Amino acid sequence: xxxxxxxxxxxxxxxRSPQETFESIINVRGWWxxxxxxxxxxxxAVFYHHYKDVHRCTVQITDVSAGRRVAWRVLDNNFNxxxxxxxxxxxxxxxxxxxTDGGAEVRFTHVGLVPQHECYDVCSNxxxxxxxxxxxxxxxxxxxxxxxxxxxxxxxxQVAATVARAGHPQPADA
Numbered sequence: 001x002x003x004x005x006x007x008x009x010x011x012x013x014x015x016r017s018p019q020e021t022f023e024s025i026i027n028v029r030g031w032w033x034x035x036x037x038x039x040x041x042x043x044x045a046v047f048y049h050h051y052k053d054v055h056r057c058t059v060q061i062t063d064v065s066a067g068r069r070v071a072w073r074v075l076d077n078n079f080n081x082x083x084x085x086x087x088x089x090x091x092x093x094x095x096x097x098x099x100t101d102g103g104a105e106v107r108f109t110h111v112g113l114v115p116q117h118e119c120y121d122v123c124s125n126x127x128x129x130x131x132x133x134x135x136x137x138x139x140x141x142x143x144x145x146x147x148x149x150x151x152x153x154x155x156x157x158q159v160a161a162t163v164a165r166a167g168h169p170q171p172a173d174a
Contacts, residue, residue: 008113008124010131014139015103018067024139025070025095025106031135031144046075051147053080057088070095082118106135 014021024030026041028049038047043064050056056078063071077088091112098105108131113123129145138144 006115007109007111008120008127009107009109010128011105011107012132012136013100013103013105014136016139018097018099018104021097021104021106021139022067022070024135024144025097026064027138029146031138031146032130033147034149035147052150055079059093062092068097079119081122084118087117087119088113088123106131106139108135 016024028040028047029036033049033051035051036047036049039045040047040061041064043061045061047059047061048057049059056076057074058076059072060075061070062073063069072093074088074091074093076086078085079087091110094107094109094111096107096109098107108127110123110127113120113127117123134144134146
């Protein structure tokens with residue numbers, strides 16, 4: 001019998017329509033990283049994320065259902081702070097949007113990001129800042145707090161992830 005696995009998930013509501021919420025989610029440069037390369041709003045498209053020497057990943061968009069759902073599959077991943085740098089490889093990142101009275105609910109789930117992974121504390125802290133902070137702000141105010149271009153300063157909401165990374169020793173082959 002398989003053991004139940006708790007994937008990282010967070011949910012919030014906004015006073016915007018499901019379509020406005022969807023438009024913000026697919027504007028990945030507006031809430032995750034200004035350095036995203038590639039197309040972020042079409043099923044089948046591939047985009048590339050990197051943050052300094054800390055994190056790189058290649059993501060394929062598997063579902064883009066306007067006003068309802070966005071899903072990605074991580075094709076390749078590299079962390080500089082874990083022994084298994086590929087912990088995200090093969091995982092699914094899903095945004096589900098539901099209409100509510102006067103707005104929308106966003107349920108974000110990173111399927112495969114589980115507490116047993118070495119990166120879980122760092123990654124869940126980072127996703128909390130990006131999703132509950134930056135994405136929510138982009139939806140509600142039109143301005144997120146994405147990672148800036150390579151030379152920029154880290155957004156304030158990423159301080160917890162930076163502190164958590166500092167507590168993880170670098171792998172010997174990094």
